[in-house]
Amino acid sequence: MEHGFWQKFKQPIMVMAPMSGVTDEAFRLMFLKYGKPDVFWTEFISASALLSPKGRKYCLDTLKFSPKERPIVAQIFGAEAIQIEKACKEIVALGFDGIDINMGCPDKDIEKQGAGAALINNPVLAKKIIRSAQRGAGKIQVSVKTRIGYNKNQITEWIPILLKENIACLTVHFRTRKEMYSTPAHWELAKEIVKLRNKYAPKTLILGNGDIKSLAQARELAKKTGVDGVMFGRGVLGNPWFFSDKIPSVKERLRAIIEHAELFDGEHFESIKKHFHAYAKGFEGARDLRENLMKTKNASETKKIIENFLQNR
Secondary structure, eight states, X not given: OOOGGGGGSOSSEEEEOOOTTTSOHHHHHHHHHHOOOSBEEOOOEEHHXXXXXXXXXXXXXXTOOOGGXXXXXXXXXXXXXXXXXXXXXXXXXXXXXXXXXXXXXXXXXXXXXXXXXXXXXXXXXXHHHHHHHHHHHTTSEEEEEEEEESSSOOHHHHHHHHHTTOOSEEEEEEEETTTTTSSOOOGGGHHXXXXXXXXXXXXXXXXXXXXXXXXXXXXXXXXXXXXXEEEEXXXXXXXXXXXXXXXXXXXXXHHHHHXXXXXXXXXXXXXXXXXXXXXXXXXXXXXXXXXXXXXXXXXXXXXXXXXXXXXXO
């Protein structure tokens, strides 16, 4: 089986991780303007919430995207196969290019549902979830994002289970659920995972994730390990130029705050503030500037503070 748009990229593929509370439409639009990754992901949503009257509006807001962002993948989580299938049908109707199943999130509330990283310990359910997603997705591609294990390295048991399900792409965060972010990512395991892919599912793409700070580092690791691409998470924060290889000036970064704030203006303005630290750091006066920015109530105030700062540098 061919894997659609996934097979059309020049390797190594460079993509942006789905980060809850971060990779919303406004965030992605900044990257669309200054440095587009090969593939965008949405923040993840709950399959059950998408299907419920109470959670549906939030989920649909989370899934909003611009056609210019294509190819774009919607990420979902859940532990009920029937709900996963129905949710995937809804996502197809929204026009997404792919659907990704989260099997690595360590959030306790998500794990209590039997979803996210909990699926590492429930391979039977994991297979059911993938098959249900594929039925619901129809012709669009299904991928999975996971970890190397729950409490320990389980790649020889866990990874083949996923690969045998004919998924288009498998993203592996090179840490266990237990490790969270407390240890360096185990990129030394990448070659072994590539070997498993070659054995069980030669056409499935492998993306590595964890601790990568630059495109140059990613390209070197892809060449060294044989992964098909790299997913970047925290390393892209505050730098919409990341995928362009450009190093922005302080002025350009601060101007970008204004643009980003204007995209958020209105009832969702408070959400921009988590990005202020990422944009405004590493230069003289950054701390005071951040403190002032955290007091702002709208994009207009943000612009005024930044322009005043630039005039007095």
